[in-house]
Amino acid sequence: MPASQSVALPLRGQFRALYQQLKRAGLLARTPVVFCEGDSWFSTPLAMNLLDWIVSPAPEDEARGVPLLGHGGLFFRAEHSGDCAARNPDAPKRSMFVRDNIDDLMGWYANFEFDLILLSAGGNDFVDGFLRRALGNRTGMSAQQAFQRVLDSGQYETVRKAYALFLQAAIAARPGVPVLAHSYDYPQLIGRPGALTPGNIGVAALLKKSVGPWIGPNILGIVEAERVAFVRLLIDGFESNVLRALKNDARFAATFDYVDLRGTLSQPEQWFDEMHPTEAGFHALATKFRGAMLAKLPAPKR
Incomplete structure (x- = not known):
């Protein structure tokens, strides 16, 4: 097993057992223990997702000297595809930062010496049903007019408050543990559903009818030439009104940070x-x- 090998355990009993084994062996002093909550960027089965690449980096990464997680890590993964950050009016049980779910997570989180929390949350709050409601039946809108309707909806504030509720609970449970989130990147295939084949998601492809789209069908009221600009405004608005606002909030400045991923993936392929x-x-x-994650870990665990 490579020195950088990490373990991801979504089952609480398994996590507890391995954590105790590491503790008895005196290995926690050098092993990052990471709590993960999020959406499909952490959990999609369509490919190795963002978190999969952190937990199980490619062998060629090690060969090229890409910084990995030193002696490996222990990851508790609570993420689920499709979950919203704030309460989802269309599927309330698919909501991360609501009191019931936070209480459940914190009842677990507080009992282990986690070094870092990773979050992937908020993308689903601004698509699908939300866009249908926010844009309504208006037609011929410019990107700016449509974005103003998003601003007027108060959704950014709703999501920011949901994040804040989680951060307050996390800080109270384990003061000083950093929390790292991320922005989303600008979509390049607006309106394009995912291609479902046994090759990319296994036999589940035979049962699942579709993957998206969640944006394209809901922005038809925007002038076609303006749709790409609108989606960019939506992504920029999440970075500025949610993530940056939280980082600049005195209550969370010492705890919360995020990685700005905008502009990383500029090619449709x-x-x-x-x-x-x-x-x-x-x-x-x-x-x-x-x-960014490595920089947040205690020095002996990087």
Whole structure:
């Protein structure tokens, strides 16, 4: 097993057992223990996703000297594809930063000496049903007019408050543990559904009817030439009104940070569908994310 080998355990009992083994062996002093919560950028089965590349880097990464996680790491993974950061009115149980789910997570998180929290949250809050409601039946809108409707909806504030609720609970449970999130990148295949084949998601492809699209069909009221610009505004608005605002909030400045991934994947072939990069795309994102993650870990665990 390579020195950088990490273990990801979504089952709580398994995580507890391995954590105790590492503790008894005196290995926690050099092993990063990472708590992960998020959406499909951490959990999609369509390819090696952003978090998969962090947990299990490619052998060629080690050969090229790409910074990995030193002696490996222990990852607790609570993420689920399709979850929203704030309460999802269309599927309330698919909501991350709501009191019931936070209480459940913190009841677990507080009992282990985690070194870092990784978050991937907020993308699903601004697509699909939200876009249908925010843009309504208006037609002929410019990108700026449509974006103003998003601003007027208060959704950025709603998502920011949901993040804040989680951060307050995490800080209270384990003060001083850093939290690292990420922005999303600009989609290149707006309106394109994912191609479902047994080759990319296994036999589940035979049962699942579609993957998206979640944006294209809901922005038809925007002038076609303006749709790409609108989606960029949507992504920029999340970075400035949610992530940057949280980082600049005095309550969270010492704890919360994020990696700005915008502009990393500028080629259509780096995207699987309108919201998810390909495996190679996620690999490029993970290279950026990993560097920021390492900087947040205690020095002996990098």
